Amino acid sequence: MGGDRLRVVCYSLLIGAALLGIWQASVAGHPAGKGLPGPVAVARTAAEMLAHPFYDNGPNDKGIGLQLLASLARLAVGYVVASLVAIALGVVLGLSPALYRAVNPYIQILKPISPLAWMPLFLYTIRDSGWAAVLVIFMSSLWPTLANTAFGVVNIRRDYLHVAAILQLSWWRRLVQVILPAAAPAIVAGLRISIGSAWVAIVAAEMLIGGTGIGYFVWNEWNNLALTSVIFAIIAIGLIGVLLDAGLGRLSRRLAWSE
């Protein structure tokens, strides 16, 4: 096992080095300022940005750390509220097959709509671009959790519900000690998909609304033609995405159970 792991790490590093090499080679022929920046230029920008991640020189010039925090704050609010709503609704639907079937067509219609398509309506109704972005996050993280929760609850083995019925557990106990833990693996799988799509949506939403956030930062740097910053921001977005997913992966392992 140990040797295997070492080999995987070696391959991984080699592939990374090869990609960087190809990138550097492909931009090497251009004179400075023309064509895409190479990894060395990006690394230089990254070092500058990471030296002062939280500086604030007014609305159009903030450190990348601040921008990421702004995005994460929006993500947190929209995602947490959406998850609570989705889990509650999913449990209700999962426990009542007739209601599930009645509501399912609407879910199916709403699910494939890009969360960004709602943006004009949100802007028109709440007239606040920051909250409109939060609502976009809400919409993007609602459906996977909702669908997975309902699926998980529908598929709870009847035996567990029988035990709950025989023990005459109160609805709260039944929910907390039987239904939620039984459906937890499915629910967390939904939460994991949701946080991925929410993180994808936030960048686009912030490009539209402007002001703060990593999406706005990318667009602003593009307007400044600062491509090294754009590339570094792209990498940062990817890394944060990995961390968010890893956090939920941990939660999923904690709540997993086998029969």
Add this chain to the structure above:
Amino acid sequence: MSVAFLEIDHVSKDFGGVSVFDDVAFGIAEGEFVTMIGHSGCGKSTLLNIMAGLERPSAGGVVLSGREITGPGMDRMVVFQNFSLMPWMTVFDNIRLAVRAAYPDWGRRRVGEWVQRYVDMVGLTGAEAKRPAALSGGMRQRVGLARAFSTEPKVLLLDEPFAQIDALTRGVIQDELVRMWSASRNTVFMVTHDVDEAILLSDRIALMTKGPGARLTEIIPVKIPRPRTRAELIDDPEYLRLRNHILHFLVEAAQRPGATEVEIAASMGRLPSQTSK
């Protein structure tokens, strides 16, 4: 005729217009151990679920100490064939869930002590923190028994409790059931297709014909004094007589049109793993 402690009052059940069993009527005295034997599909587990309050009869009803059963209740606990332990809970928490439900006024400490008592009683001391997935079938059913007994129900409903346990362990756990039941003297209704198990454990054995439209044909008293041990039972003439009687009944029932060889073999106790509900 006086009304029994647990009265199965002309119960019928049909699914989608097809009768599973029809007009089943018998009584169980307080503290009595009654077993029902029948082929797969005779509806014996369905009858048990009706007694548990998990299903409703199509006609008739079940009356427990003068009150009709309309739903599940803490006065009746079920031990399930597939154990039905919560896989996300430890052994201790599985039993504690039941104890807290049975004694809502008890404090945390008293509940804990009570749970531990039953964990010890079924010989699972040291395995409290394990989850069911880490236990063998036999150990899981010990948790199932501890969970059921810990709530001190008036009636224990055992739904083929040993069917999924390997033959060698089965005997040990049957002995444990007898030991716990001898101390608690709950009224027990068990369904099984294992003839030896029925004779070893029961005061009376109810025989059901094959479904659909199964009927209760007779209830045989087991006049073998307790305590019974497997070793003594083998040479007991009464045991042999009962065993033959029941096996003949099952084989004849199975040889009605539609029965397969597998079912006949299963009724002889040779293929216990192949018969399921």
